[in-house]
Amino acid sequence: MKIVIESLILGVLILAGTQVMAQDNQGEVIVRSAGTGYTPSGPAPEFSQLDTDGNGSIDHHEASGYKLLANDFRMADSNHDGKISRREYERWAALP
Known part of the structure; x- marks a missing residue:
């Protein structure tokens, strides 16, 4: 069933x-x-390019710099703490 x-x-x-x-x-x-209305022209940007304040995580505002991540923010934030860690980002970026 x-x-x-x-x-x-x-x-x-x-x-x-x-x-x-x-x-x-x-x-x-x-x-x-x-x-998303966006087709990537290459690989996802490096984590450090999106973590503009250098605090070790990507928040909603920073994610808006990459439309695909902004679209998938809730999925990429696997522990649902409102931010994406480097590990979460790398896991998300590795998905097909």
Whole structure:
């Protein structure tokens, strides 16, 4: 029953225009919303380029310097503390 419900949810998300990626090794499903209006021309910027105040984390304001990160802020902030650490950023940037 659980598999059926998860399949239905994934189907609805796909039809709604979101990109879905399942990570088998951790049993997680990561949903990245579509439609940022921005196509990257290369790799994600270095963490230090976005951490403009040099405090070791990226806040909402700093994330706005990279539209893809601003769009995925809540997902990238995996511990939901309102800021993205270097480790969180590197994990997010490594996602396809």
